[in-house]
Every structure is written in C-alpha cells, then in structure tokens.
Amino acid sequence: MSALPGSHDQRPAKWVWIAGALLLVAALVLPFLVKNYRVFQFNLVLVYAIAILGLNILTGFNGQISLGHGAFYAIGAYAAAVLMDRVGMPYWLTLPFSGALCFLLGFLMGFPALRLAGHYLAVATLALALAIPQLLKYKHLEHYTGGVQGIVLVKPDPPFTFRLLDQPFSADRWLYFFTLAVTIVMFVLAWNLLRGRVGRALIAIRDHPIAASAMGINVSLYKSLTFGVSALYTGVAGALGAIAIAFVAPDSFTFVLAVALFVGLVVGGVGSIPGTIAGGFFILFVPNIAESISKGLAGAVYGVILMVVIYVMPSGAAGLVRLITGKMVRQGR
Amino acid sequence: MEAFVHQIFSGLANGCIYGSIALALVMIYQATHHLNFAQGEMATFSTFIAWALIQRGLPYWLAFLLTFGISFAAGVLIQRIILRPVEKAPVLTNVNVFIGLLLIFNALSGWIFDHTVKAFPSPFPQESALKTAYFSAHESGSFLVMLAVLLALYAFFRFTPVGLAMRAAAQNPESARLVGIRVSWMLAVGWGFAAAIGALAGMMVAPSVFLDPNMMAGILLYGFASALLGGVDNPWGAVLGGLIVGVLENLLGAYVIGTELKLTVALVLIVGTLTLMPSGLFGKRVVTRV
Numbered sequence: 001m002s003a004l005p006g007s008h009d010q011r012p013a014k015w016v017w018i019a020g021a022l023l024l025v026a027a028l029v030l031p032f033l034v035k036n037y038r039v040f041q042f043n044l045v046l047v048y049a050i051a052i053l054g055l056n057i058l059t060g061f062n063g064q065i066s067l068g069h070g071a072f073y074a075i076g077a078y079a080a081a082v083l084m085d086r087v088g089m090p091y092w093l094t095l096p097f098s099g100a101l102c103f104l105l106g107f108l109m110g111f112p113a114l115r116l117a118g119h120y121l122a123v124a125t126l127a128l129a130l131a132i133p134q135l136l137k138y139k140h141l142e143h144y145t146g147g148v149q150g151i152v153l154v155k156p157d158p159p160f161t162f163r164l165l166d167q168p169f170s171a172d173r174w175l176y177f178f179t180l181a182v183t184i185v186m187f188v189l190a191w192n193l194l195r196g197r198v199g200r201a202l203i204a205i206r207d208h209p210i211a212a213s214a215m216g217i218n219v220s221l222y223k224s225l226t227f228g229v230s231a232l233y234t235g236v237a238g239a240l241g242a243i244a245i246a247f248v249a250p251d252s253f254t255f256v257l258a259v260a261l262f263v264g265l266v267v268g269g270v271g272s273i274p275g276t277i278a279g280g281f282f283i284l285f286v287p288n289i290a291e292s293i294s295k296g297l298a299g300a301v302y303g304v305i306l307m308v309v310i311y312v313m314p315s316g317a318a319g320l321v322r323l324i325t326g327k328m329v330r331q332g333r
Numbered sequence: 334m335e336a337f338v339h340q341i342f343s344g345l346a347n348g349c350i351y352g353s354i355a356l357a358l359v360m361i362y363q364a365t366h367h368l369n370f371a372q373g374e375m376a377t378f379s380t381f382i383a384w385a386l387i388q389r390g391l392p393y394w395l396a397f398l399l400t401f402g403i404s405f406a407a408g409v410l411i412q413r414i415i416l417r418p419v420e421k422a423p424v425l426t427n428v429n430v431f432i433g434l435l436l437i438f439n440a441l442s443g444w445i446f447d448h449t450v451k452a453f454p455s456p457f458p459q460e461s462a463l464k465t466a467y468f469s470a471h472e473s474g475s476f477l478v479m480l481a482v483l484l485a486l487y488a489f490f491r492f493t494p495v496g497l498a499m500r501a502a503a504q505n506p507e508s509a510r511l512v513g514i515r516v517s518w519m520l521a522v523g524w525g526f527a528a529a530i531g532a533l534a535g536m537m538v539a540p541s542v543f544l545d546p547n548m549m550a551g552i553l554l555y556g557f558a559s560a561l562l563g564g565v566d567n568p569w570g571a572v573l574g575g576l577i578v579g580v581l582e583n584l585l586g587a588y589v590i591g592t593e594l595k596l597t598v599a600l601v602l603i604v605g606t607l608t609l610m611p612s613g614l615f616g617k618r619v620v621t622r623v
Contacts, residue, residue: 059425063425065424065425065428067428067432111608112604112607112608115607115608115611116607116611117424118424118428119367119368119424119427119428120368120561120607122368122370122428123368123370123557123561123603124600124603124604124607126370126554127554127557127558127596127599127600127603127604128600130550130551130554130596130599130600131594131596131597131599131600134593134594134595134596134597135594135597137593138593138594139593255550259432259436262432263432266429270425294444297440297444298440299436299437299439299440299443300436300437300440300441300444302433302436303432303433303434303435303436303437303440304433304437306429306430306432306433306436307415307430307433307437309429310419310426310429310430310433311418314426
C-alpha cells in the first residue's frame with residue numbers, strides 16, 4: 001500500500017544540504033533583484049507553501065482528504081486581522097493566536113472526521129469551505145468581521161531601512177523576510193515531526209489503520225491531532241497572507257481558494273515536503289498567466305492540469321524530480 | 334398559519350429539486366460507490382445545451398429529449414474515457430478527477446455560453462390545470478416530472494435485464510463478471526443515467542433560479558445533504574431526504590436564521606447526519622468484518 005510517496009527513507013543526503021543552502025541564498029538575494037510587486041508575489045508563494053504543507057500533513061501523510069482548508073486559511077487571516085485592527089496587537093504577535101485558534105477548530109473538526117472516510121470527508125470539508133464566506137458576512141458578526149467590506153489593515157513598516165543593489169528595503173521586502181523566517185521554522189518543525197516516530201505513525205494510519213492500532217497507535221487521537229496541526233499550519237499561513245495583503249474580505253476565501261490549495265498539493269506532490277513550495281509557485285503564477293490569456297480560463301487550466309497530473313505524473317512535481325535525479329544517479333554509476 | 338403552510342409547500346417544491354440531484358448522486362453511488370463532485374456542474378452544462386437548442390428554435394420538449402440523450406451519451410463517454418483508467422485507483426485519485434471535472438465543466442459553461450444570467454423557459458403554461466392553491470404550475474409540473482423519473486427508474490431496475498445486471502455489478506462485481514455481466518460497462522451506464530437525471534434536474538430548476546455557470550453550486554450541496562440524510566444507497570430515501578431538506582431550509586430561512594446562512598445549514602446537516610447517523614434515515618447500516 002505504500003504506493004504514495006512519503007514512506008521512503010527520509011535521511012537527507014549530502015546534496016540535499018547543498019541544494020538547501022543554494023536555495024536559501026537565492027531566497028535571500030532574490031527580493032533585491034526584482035521589483036516590489038514581484039517581492040510581494042514571492043511572499044505569497046511562501047504563504048501558500050505553508051498552507052499547502054498544512055494540507056499535505058493531513059492528506060498526504062495521514063490520508064484524510066480535505067477540500068476545506070480554504071476555511072482554516074480564512075479563519076487564520078480573519079483572526080490576525082481582527083486582532084490587529086480591533087485589539088491593536090502588533091502583527092507578529094497575531095501568528096500564535098491565529099495558529100492556536102485554528103488548531104482548536106481543526107481538532108474539533110477532527111472528531112466528526114473520524115467517522116468519515118474518503119469521499120464523505122471530502123464532502124463535509126467541501127461544505128465547510130463553501131459555508132465560511134457566508135459566516136464571515138453574517139450580520140451578527142459584522143462588528144468584528146466588517147461584513148462584506150472586510151477589514152483594511154496597515155502594512156507594517158520595516159524596523160530599519162537600507163539600500164542594497166539599488167533597491168530600498170521596503171515594507172514588502174521586510175514582510176518577505178518575515179514570512180521567509182516563519183516559513184523556514186514551520187518547514188523544519190514539520191520535517192522533524194514527520195520523519196520520526198509521529199510521522200511513521202501517521203503514515204501507518206494512512207496505509208493500514210487496523211495494523212496501526214494493533215501496533216498500539218491511538219488512531220482517533222492521532223487523526224484528530226493531525227487535523228489540528230494541519231489547520232494550525234494553514235491558519236498561520238492565512239495570518240501571514242492577511243498581513244502581506246493588508247486586507248481581508250469574505251470573497252477572497254471562496255471555494256476557489258480551497259480548490260487552489262488542493263490543486264497545489266496534487267501538483268507539488270502528495271506526501272512531499274519540498275513539493276509544497278512548487279505547489280505554492282504553481283497556484284500563484286499559473287492562474288495569473290491563464291487569466292491573461294482568456295478570462296475564466298484559470299478554472300479550466302486547473303482542471304486539465306489536475307487530470308494530466310493524475311494520468312502522467314501521479315506523484316507530482318516532487319515525484320518528477322525524484323525520477324530524474326534517480327535516473328541520473330543510476331547512469332552515474 | 335396561512336404563511337406557514339405556504340412556506341412548507343414552497344419548501345416541498347424546492348425539495349423536489351434537491352431530491353432529483355440527490356437521486357442522481359445516489360445513482361452514481363450505487364453503481365460505483367463514488368460521490369461525484371462534478372454532478373452539479375455537469376447538470377448546469379446540460380441545461381446550457383438545452384438553452385442553446387431552444388434558442389435555435391427547437392420546440393421545448395424536443396430540446397428536452399435531445400438534451401436528455403446527449404447528457405446520457407456524455408455521461409457514458411466520460412466514464413469510458415476519463416474514469417475507466419482510474420476505476421481501481423485510491424480514493425484521493427478519484428476525488429482529484431471529480432474536482433478536475435468540476436472545474437473544467439464550470440469553465441466550459443462560462444467560456445461557451447458566457448457568464449451573463451439567462452432566463453430559461455418553463456414548459457408548463459402559467460394558467461393550466463397544474464396550477465393549484467399552493468403550487469405554481471411549474472412547481473407541480475416539475476414534481477410530476479420527478480415522480481415519473483423515479484417510477485421509470487424503479488421499473489428499470491426492477492423489471493429489465495439491464496437493470497438487474499447493473500444491480501448485480503454494483504453489489505458483487507466479481508460474481509457478476511463470472512456470470513457474464515460486463516461490469517465496467519454497467520458503471521458507464523450508471524454514469525449515463527446520472528448525467529441524464531442531472532440534466533433533467535437542471536432543466537427543472539433553471540426557470541426558477543435563472544441560468545448561469547454557478548447555478549448549481551448551492552443546490553449541489555443541498556443535494557448532497559439530502560442524499561446523505563436519506564441514506565446514500567436508497568433512491569427513495571434520497572427523494573424523501575430532498576423533501577425534508579427543502580422544507581427544513583425554507584422554515585429555518587423564514588423563521589429562524591434568515592437566508593444569508595443557507596449554506597451553513599447544509600454544512601450543519603451534512604456534518605450532523607454523518608456524525609449522528611452515518612447511514613442516514615433510510616440507508617442500510619453497513620457492518621464491516623475486520
């Protein structure tokens with residue numbers, strides 16, 4: 001049953017460290033090589049990568065299919081926005097609160113999810129994603145959520161300024177580095193969580209729940225906790241997204257967002273941690289390109305690519321990379 | 334009291350629509366044990382085909398029959414071409430394909446027929462014998478259509494060899510294959526029926542909600558809720574579930590929470606049903622031996 005990736009040996013080879021270091025240097029220098037708007041877009045790529053990582057922990061590693069992670073993203077974003085706007089909390093302090101709230105809600109959603117498997121869970125979470133914009137518009141919550149108009153935030157200023165490569169250290173560049181730092185922390189935590197005992201337990205539950213419980217894994221608790229942790233990741237991503245865009249409104253968190261996260265997961269590679277970054281790039285840039293060719297094409301492109309991925313490279317971008325590097329290693333011998 | 338009764342009856346009229354979508358979902362579930370997320374979008378697309386045919390000057394009922402046939406064929410083709418390669422794949426793969434289909438059909442509807450809201454004609458004249466104190470002519474007309482479909486389906490499954498073969502293929506694929514039933518083709522026929530019933534539901538709902546590419550989004554969710562409430566393996570249950578959900582939605586909307594939280598009601602219904610009684614009101618309780 002280990003046809004899905006994620007169950008292979010997770011010990012990093014030497015070239016992984018080198019590739020990681022190169023990637024980090026690129027991520028540090030990149031914002032000074034491109035225009036402000038691009039920096040903002042790269043910031044969102046990281047945000048989506050964290051959100052997709054959250055979904056991946058749940059769907060890729062634990063086998064619980066969710067189409068509703070747009071809802072947790074929305075809740076995280078709104079929690080951060082309300083805390084900043086109504087309470088006056090500094091932006092960096094909102095992340096743990098958004099995360100904690102989403103963890104709690106995800107954990108609670110994890111209980112009915114125990115009863116549901118496969119398609120049913122997908123339907124229930126789909127309903128969650130569809131219901132959340134309506135709840136955010138609800139008139140009795142308007143005092144907090146700002147109703148249809150949403151909440152406009154102030155983009156935080158960088159704590160210090162300098163110029164590098166003739167580019168000023170703008171608010172967007174500062175937020176990019178802020179998001180980058182959070183992303184690295186979140187990815188390292190996820191990697192440590194998933195490569196050890198807990199990760200093995202999650203994969204065991206995904207592949208064979210009965211055998212997992214026979215080995216002494218508390219399946220219900222693990223599944224609910226996974227739902228919580230997954231929602232936490234996506235909620236933190238939502239908060240970071242709200243800070244970066246400096247605006248939240250119910251209509252930014254429709255079904256389209258939920259589907260986009262799912263598409264990012266599949267394209268990046270189900271059960272792959274680095275793949276989530278590829279997924280982030282994909283769901284930010286591909287719809288833009290598609291929309292510039294023809295209005296309304298983004299949906300069709302998503303749909304077609306989902307199909308193509310399923311039939312041509314079922315393990316996503318990560319699987320493709322593994323295939324190519326595997327071939328190269330074999331030829332080198 | 335008069336208003337209350339009116340709410341109930343208009344809820345029943347909506348319930349018919351939910352019931353027919355639920356019926357289409359149950360059809361696919363019975364044949365394949367999959368829930369088709371793309372059902373609503375496929376139905377919308379079929380309705381657009383009917384609209385285009387009527388615009389070309391075809392009489393309504395001819396367009397109706399043509400759409401029914403086209404949808405059936407399209408459903409069979411989709412199963413043969415797109416779903417057959419992943420028939421035995423894991424659930425995630427199937428969900429993936431359904432989401433892909435949903436996105437493609439939604440985009441196609443918008444692309445071919447553009448996003449403007451269109452009026453769709455009702456086949457039932459305003460002032461006719463169908464108009465009663467509580468139902469408009471269209472409401473009672475679509476109720477009759479749905480009843481007819483349900484009876485036809487029942488007869489099909491109960492009295493025809495193909496219907497029997499389909500039931501056998503769904504219940505026990507291995508044995509069915511041994512007695513010479515082409516199981517995979519039975520799945521395709523199931524898809525065809527579901528697409529055709531979906532088209533029918535689309536054509537019945539379009540006159541009251543108007544036609545645009547996202548027509549079915551909310552209705553699909555209610556269809557899901559109805560199917561689950563009625564028991565996802567029971568066609569009669571699906572219809573009854575649809576009626577219950579329709580009335581419930583209308584009463585809650587009128588007296589309790591207002592119309593803005595309609596989708597939240599569907600969410601609560603789905604999660605509630607699945608948590609409290611996973612087999613629904615009339616479904617079979619499934620026990621798995623470990």
